[in-house]
Amino acid sequence: MRRRGRIAFALAFIAPAVLLYAGLVLWPLLRAFALSLYHTRGLSTKKEFVGLQNYTDLAKDEIFRTAVTNNLKLLVVVVVAVTVLGLLLAHVTEGKGPVAKVLRSVYLFPHVISIVVVGILWQFLLHPSIGIVTATFDRLGWKDQPTWLGDPSTSLLSVAVAFVWYGIGFYIMLFSAALKGVPGDVFEAAELDGTRGLHRFWTITWPLIWSIRRVVVVHAAIATLNTFALVRLMTNGGPFRASEVTLTYLYEQGFQPNSFYGYATAIAVLNFLLVMGVSSVILAAFRRDPQAVRR
Amino acid sequence: MNRWYVAVVSTLALALVGCGGGSKGASAPDVEVVSFQGGYGIDQFEQSAKEWSEKTGKTVAITGNPRVWEQLKPRFVKGDVPDLTWPGWGMDTWGLIYDGQLLDLNPALDSPPYGATEGKWRDSFDPQLLALGQYEGKQYMLPYHVNINGWWYNKKLFDQNGWKVPTTFDELLALNDQIKAKGIAPLTFQGQYPYYMLYGFVYSWAIADGGNDMWKACVNLEPGAWNNPHIVKAAQMVATLRDRGDFLKGSLGLDHTTSQLEFLKGNAAMIPCGTWLYSEMENVMPEGTEIEFMLPPFVAGGAGDPSAVMVSIEPWMVPAKAKHPQDGIDLYKYMTTPEKAKEFVEAKGTLMAIKVADGVKYPPHLVRPAQIFENSTYKWQAEFRSWYPRFSKAAEDAMAALIDGKMAPQQFADALEKAADATRNDPQVVKHKVE
Numbered sequence: 001m002r003r004r005g006r007i008a009f010a011l012a013f014i015a016p017a018v019l020l021y022a023g024l025v026l027w028p029l030l031r032a033f034a035l036s037l038y039h040t041r042g043l044s045t046k047k048e049f050v051g052l053q054n055y056t057d058l059a060k061d062e063i064f065r066t067a068v069t070n071n072l073k074l075l076v077v078v079v080v081a082v083t084v085l086g087l088l089l090a091h092v093t094e095g096k097g098p099v100a101k102v103l104r105s106v107y108l109f110p111h112v113i114s115i116v117v118v119g120i121l122w123q124f125l126l127h128p129s130i131g132i133v134t135a136t137f138d139r140l141g142w143k144d145q146p147t148w149l150g151d152p153s154t155s156l157l158s159v160a161v162a163f164v165w166y167g168i169g170f171y172i173m174l175f176s177a178a179l180k181g182v183p184g185d186v187f188e189a190a191e192l193d194g195t196r197g198l199h200r201f202w203t204i205t206w207p208l209i210w211s212i213r214r215v216v217v218v219h220a221a222i223a224t225l226n227t228f229a230l231v232r233l234m235t236n237g238g239p240f241r242a243s244e245v246t247l248t249y250l251y252e253q254g255f256q257p258n259s260f261y262g263y264a265t266a267i268a269v270l271n272f273l274l275v276m277g278v279s280s281v282i283l284a285a286f287r288r289d290p291q292a293v294r295r
Numbered sequence: 296m297n298r299w300y301v302a303v304v305s306t307l308a309l310a311l312v313g314c315g316g317g318s319k320g321a322s323a324p325d326v327e328v329v330s331f332q333g334g335y336g337i338d339q340f341e342q343s344a345k346e347w348s349e350k351t352g353k354t355v356a357i358t359g360n361p362r363v364w365e366q367l368k369p370r371f372v373k374g375d376v377p378d379l380t381w382p383g384w385g386m387d388t389w390g391l392i393y394d395g396q397l398l399d400l401n402p403a404l405d406s407p408p409y410g411a412t413e414g415k416w417r418d419s420f421d422p423q424l425l426a427l428g429q430y431e432g433k434q435y436m437l438p439y440h441v442n443i444n445g446w447w448y449n450k451k452l453f454d455q456n457g458w459k460v461p462t463t464f465d466e467l468l469a470l471n472d473q474i475k476a477k478g479i480a481p482l483t484f485q486g487q488y489p490y491y492m493l494y495g496f497v498y499s500w501a502i503a504d505g506g507n508d509m510w511k512a513c514v515n516l517e518p519g520a521w522n523n524p525h526i527v528k529a530a531q532m533v534a535t536l537r538d539r540g541d542f543l544k545g546s547l548g549l550d551h552t553t554s555q556l557e558f559l560k561g562n563a564a565m566i567p568c569g570t571w572l573y574s575e576m577e578n579v580m581p582e583g584t585e586i587e588f589m590l591p592p593f594v595a596g597g598a599g600d601p602s603a604v605m606v607s608i609e610p611w612m613v614p615a616k617a618k619h620p621q622d623g624i625d626l627y628k629y630m631t632t633p634e635k636a637k638e639f640v641e642a643k644g645t646l647m648a649i650k651v652a653d654g655v656k657y658p659p660h661l662v663r664p665a666q667i668f669e670n671s672t673y674k675w676q677a678e679f680r681s682w683y684p685r686f687s688k689a690a691e692d693a694m695a696a697l698i699d700g701k702m703a704p705q706q707f708a709d710a711l712e713k714a715a716d717a718t719r720n721d722p723q724v725v726k727h728k729v730e
Binding site: 129152252 | 368374385386387390391393394395396486487488489543544545546547548549550553557562684685688692693695696699701723
């Protein structure tokens with residue numbers, strides 16, 4: 001009786017969280033899965049069950065394929081960029097000079113700006129006639145630079161740059177915390193052994209910050225795969241789909257003002273699976289604690 | 296004591312508090328109006344509602360929002376709808392019609408207009424524009440104000456340099472050389488939204504060259520209509536402008552407001568856009584700016600009507616599940632009386648799809664559009680952008696590719712035909728036929 005009472009007591013405390021999670025996350029997810037099996041406009045209760053047709057249509061949809069490919073391109077560029085730059089700049093913030101001080105006080109600025117403002121800001125920075133970036137390149141003698149957001153070969157890259165600019169502060173913060181977490185005596189011991197610079201980084205720092213590395217990569221991957229506002233504001237997916245991503249395509253199909261609501265839901269489900277899949281692969285690849293292997 | 300019992304009870308209590316509430320206020324209005332709140336605001340509608348309310352003794356509640364369709368969609372699904380609405384450009388109004396969410400207004404149109412005992416309300420509307428709200432013989436949408444599409448030119452620049460508004464494509468090319476000699480780009484466009492370029496360049500020129508029947512075949516998605524020689528020729532005209540460097544560099548990356556700003560600043564002499572450009576950009580217009588509306592230059596020797604103009608309506612509608620549809624209709628009848636229409640024109644500066652009382656004074660920027668609209672013997676529309684969004688988006692992608700030099704004119708036309716073919720054969724898409 002006493003034990004049963006304890007279990008019930010525990011359950012009573014877990015219940016609110018479980019109920020909220022089930023009601024606000026699991027149930028809508030299941031509903032979305034269900035809705036993706038229908039043709040519906042999302043404008044009335046009318047819907048027609050079509051089984052997997054939305055998915056078979058998506059498999060043939062060239063634009064969807066372009067969007068997923070663009071998502072993956074963004075993923076690679078952004079994840080590599082934030083990891084390399086984030087680590088590099090985190091090292092810089094560790095210094096004692098004026099550069100480190102300035103960097104420490106400003107690096108989080110872009111990240112606290114609303115993403116919508118970031119999108120508009122970058123649209124102006126890259127503006128062909130009044131943009132600071134374009135004007136600077138022009139001054140430096142690059143006369144036939146591309147129209148960054150209007151050229152299919154540079155529009156996606158421009159979005160990636162804006163994304164990295166926006167996100168980098170957060171990753172510098174994570175890496176800084178990780179670097180501070182490495183015990184000082186480890187570095188001292190390494191120094192006594194004559195290990196410095198890059199060698200010290202690869203043999204000491206890099207293995208010791210494995211857990212943060214994993215967090216950074218997974219977080220950046222999820223954030224890029226869920227990109228919407230930046231693309232929508234900076235290029236609207238164009239020109240001619242060159243920077244289309246899954247969520248902007250979803251928005252186009254479900255809202256704008258089309259109402260292929262079931263189809264859009266199928267895109268949402270596939271994007272969910274894509275994010276889950278990619279995160280799982282990354283978690284698996286970065287799973288092992290290198291220290292554990294050595295023991 | 297039973298601690299777990301206390302915990303369960305308090306959890307349930309919390310949950311109940313969370314789910315509770317939300318009961319509606321007691322004094323529901325007689326008529327609920329939900330309106331798009333864009334550049335024209337909703338103050339004129341509020342004023343009309345107030346007057347109608349005083350005349351009828353019924354209460355009206357009006358709410359507006361710049362993205363009102365987002366609020367309306369779930370309400371339509373739930374069946375909790377207003378009695379009269381202008382849901383704005385983001386609403387899939389044809390979807391509402393297919394799903395049976397709108398009321399057929401034919402009986403109302405056959406009844407007398409506001410305050411009259413005879414005559415038909417129908418006669419208050421321009422019949423060509425009324426037709427844009429019909430589907431399968433039923434009238435689901437009623438026009439209010441109307442936009443016409445064409446080009447705008449920088450009148451000040453033109454006057455200063457003694458340039459004449461081009462009436463044909465050849466005149467345009469000659470003029471563009473003079474404009475470029477001054478270091479100004481002849482044209483810019485809303486590159487992120489290629490339908491502006493489709494309306495202002497390709498469709499306009501194809502219709503000028505090929506005539507009304509060609510356009511009807513296109514709108515009806517007849518096989519071979521979209522890659523006919525007139526479409527190819529119109530695309531070739533765009534390619535000519537592109538190759539001559541007549542477009543402002545980088546326009547493809549600009550959205551509507553930034554490109555329009557380039558035009559207003561005098562960096563480009565002309566831009567394709569609808570009559571709304573003036574009110575859309577009024578707040579950021581540099582001081583001393585003078586702009587004027589014009590028809591796209593005609594194709595010399597073309598089979599089309601030189602007075603042809605593209606129109607689009609801003610429709611109002613009554614939901615099928617409205618609680619007081621007759622009151623909603625009566626209020627709209629009041630809003631569409633010639634006197635109220637005159638007030639709207641003078642307050643907001645727009646063309647109307649309804650008869651306006653005599654002596655109306657158009658604001659200066661609207662005088663020319665009003666003339667063009669009145670003198671036009673052929674009003675064409677591209678409503679298929681809402682009927683066939685996938686076709687339309689494919690056309691937009693091809694448009695951007697054409698203007699970027701990634702597609703040749705024939706390829707462009709073939710891409711449109713391919714997209715038309717896909718839509719024609721898609722059983723999911725409801726087809727429209729224009730007579």
